Amino acid sequence: MMNLTEMVMYHQPVLLKESVEGLVWNPAGTYVDLTFGGGGHSRAILEKLSPEGRLFSFDQDPESAVNSEGLNLTFIAANFRFLKRYLKLHGVAKVHGILGDLGVSSHQFDIPDRGFSTRFEGPLDMRMDTTKTTTAASILNNYSEVQLHQLFGMYGEVKNAKSLAQAIVAERVQNSLQTVGDLKQILSRFAPKGREFKYYAQVFQALRIQVNEELDVLKELLAQCAEVLLPQGRLVMISYHSLEDRLVKNLITKGNLHGEVQQDFFGNIQRLFRPITRKPIVPSPEEIADNNRARSAKLRIAERIES
Missing domain, CATH: 1.10.150.170 (Putative methyltransferase TM0872, insert domain)
Structure with missing residues (x-):
C-alpha cells in the first residue's frame, strides 16, 4: 500500500479521525471500507485493528487496485452495491462496521481524461467504473x-x-x-x-x-447494511450532497429509505439503528482550509440495534 504522502496526493481522506474512531469498536472485528480510493481510510482502519482483525475494501475504479496491499486487507474490485454477495464469496456473513466515503476521489477530479472536473478540458466521461x-x-x-x-x-x-x-x-x-x-x-x-x-x-x-447510478447504488447498499451488521455494529457514512445525506438519515432515524415512520402494533417506532451522533459531524474550519473538497461533507454514525 502507498505511504501516507502518496495517499494524500491520490486522495485526501475527509473526516478521517472522526470516521475511523466512530467505526472501529472491536479491534479484532471484521470491517468494510466501501470506497477504497487511495486507501486513506483503509490505512487508518488497519492501524486500529489487532492481528485478528480483517478489512474488506471495495472500489469499482480499476486504478484503485494498485494501492491495495496488506496482510489484514482483502481488496474487492467491484461496486459496493454487491456488498452482501462479495462478503458471502469470502465466507463472511456479518461484520462489525461499514464505512462509506461517498464522494469522488481527489485523484478522479484531478485527471482531465476522467471528465469529472470543470477545471480541465477533457472528454465528457465521468465514469467511476x-x-x-x-x-x-x-x-x-x-x-x-x-x-x-x-x-x-x-x-x-x-x-x-x-x-x-x-x-x-x-x-x-x-x-x-x-x-x-x-x-x-x-x-x-x-x-x-x-x-x-x-x-x-x-x-x-x-x-x-x-x-454512475449513484443514488440507485446507494439505496441498494443501504438496504443491505442492517442485515450485514452485527448487533452494536457501526454504520459510518460520509455524504456530500443532500440527496445522499437524506437517504442515510432516513435509514438511521426512520428505519427505511423513504423517511416514513413505521410503528409496530404497540406504537413503537421500528428502527434498525441508534444514532451515535444526534447531528451530522462536519469538517472543522482547519480541515476545510486544508482540503476545500471537504466543505460539503457530512458524517453520520449509527449503531445496529439488536433485533
Whole structure:
C-alpha cells in the first residue's frame, strides 16, 4: 500500500479521525471500507485493528487496485452495491462496521481524461467504473429534452433546468457535445453572474450521479447494511450532497429509505439503528482550509440495534 504522502496526493481522506474512531469498536472485528480510493481510510482502519482483525475494501475504479496491499486487507474490485454477495464469496456473513466515503476521489477530479472536473478540458466521461458504456457525453447527446430537464432539476437542483435542456438539445442538432469545453460553452449562457462555478458544479453533479447510478447504488447498499451488521455494529457514512445525506438519515432515524415512520402494533417506532451522533459531524474550519473538497461533507454514525 502507498505511504501516507502518496495517499494524500491520490486522495485526501475527509473526516478521517472522526470516521475511523466512530467505526472501529472491536479491534479484532471484521470491517468494510466501501470506497477504497487511495486507501486513506483503509490505512487508518488497519492501524486500529489487532492481528485478528480483517478489512474488506471495495472500489469499482480499476486504478484503485494498485494501492491495495496488506496482510489484514482483502481488496474487492467491484461496486459496493454487491456488498452482501462479495462478503458471502469470502465466507463472511456479518461484520462489525461499514464505512462509506461517498464522494469522488481527489485523484478522479484531478485527471482531465476522467471528465469529472470543470477545471480541465477533457472528454465528457465521468465514469467511476471505466468498463461501463454510459458516459456524460452519451447522456447529453441522446437523452430527450424532458429527460435532461428532469435530470438537471432532480440531481443538480438547477433552477433553469428546462431552459438548459432546451439549449442542449438545440445545440446537439448541429454539434455533438463531446468535451468539457463543449458543455461549458452552453452553461456559460445560463449561469448566474458571479456564481458560474457553483452552476457548473450543479450540472456536473447531476450528470455524474446519472452516469454512475449513484443514488440507485446507494439505496441498494443501504438496504443491505442492517442485515450485514452485527448487533452494536457501526454504520459510518460520509455524504456530500443532500440527496445522499437524506437517504442515510432516513435509514438511521426512520428505519427505511423513504423517511416514513413505521410503528409496530404497540406504537413503537421500528428502527434498525441508534444514532451515535444526534447531528451530522462536519469538517472543522482547519480541515476545510486544508482540503476545500471537504466543505460539503457530512458524517453520520449509527449503531445496529439488536433485533
